[in-house]
Amino acid sequence: MTTRRLGLAALAAFVALGFAGCQKAAPDQPAFKGIDLTGAEYARQLSLTDQNGRARSLADFKGKVLVVFFGYTQCPDVCPTTMAEVAEVKRSLGADGDKVQGIFVTIDPARDTADLLKNYLASFDPSFIGLRGSEEQTQAAAKEFKVFYAKVPGKTPETYTMDHTAASFIFDTEGRVRVYARYGAGAEPLAHDIKLLLAEAKK
Template sequence: MNPKRRRCLQAALLAATVAAVGCDANKPPFKAIDITGADYARTLALSDPNGQPRTLADFKGKVTVVFFGYTQCPDVCPTTMAELAEVKRALGADGAKVQGIFVTIDPERDSPELLKAYVGNFGPDFVGLRGTPDQLKATAKEFKVFYAKVPGKTEGSYTMDHTAGSYVFDTQGRVRLFTRYGSGSKALVDDLKLLLAEA
């Protein structure tokens, strides 16, 4: 290759590199915590209320939001689920490309029937997942999710303390974001639009 052509090629490659960097620099930042490339929250294998084994691969092609909670939760869980339903509506036609998953941390009380009815309150396409205590423990460890029983005021009653945030996966099933409870639906709408634009 002659020197002149080599210089032209090098200039073109440099321009392309600068353009690529410029595009990344101009990309709006996520409002949630960007955990792209994290070495946790990579696998999810539990059963839906019909007893069907489900994994993250089942939802490939959609942006998936995973939340750990329980059906008798008084505030955090229903608020989070209602916000996700609101986000799906706000996205219009793209809302169908967003999958909400609710993983119960209280399989003792959250029977398949109760779990199915609970998630159905927020939308027909929301999915509830549950597992054995050992499966739940392993899944919570994989996701770095905390949960614990808190004894109630009456004998045998209890509530559950748990991590109050959601994990967001892109359309390829890769974990991308952790969104804290209380961030609001507008922030999540903006972040999901960015992820859907990547697809």
């Protein structure tokens, strides 16, 4: 599958995250099913423009659990599956679903226009937010999150695909990255970890 051919750089980043997740959680910390990133010194900033032309940052979403995913709208499998799972989890939470915000960061700003992002995300959940920037801003955001992506040439210049890290980053209601949710685990572990963060916020 194209988006799972992470390459050596992505594999190295994934292994690093895996080691981070091997640390034993403190007794007062929740037991996540994803990789625990509590205290990570990256994924601290995200400042891009949304599909409505509004400048956004992580601070805008304080009070909500964020699920941040880097992908592109022409992705055939990983991206739509991930967004569908986030939407499923959000619906399953009932009233608490309003406290969950899905954020899709495009790694293909050349093709993913604001209008395209708007239509794409609305097909999953009307509350989802798409973020885009220039090539330089996109590279900076990916570097901040330790996300790998690369263009894979197609038969024509317009039909390229993108290899990219296939995972979501979950933030708590204080805007701190807490969980690295690997693609392929399904909606249940994602729901489990989001519920833990929502419960944590109520304490």
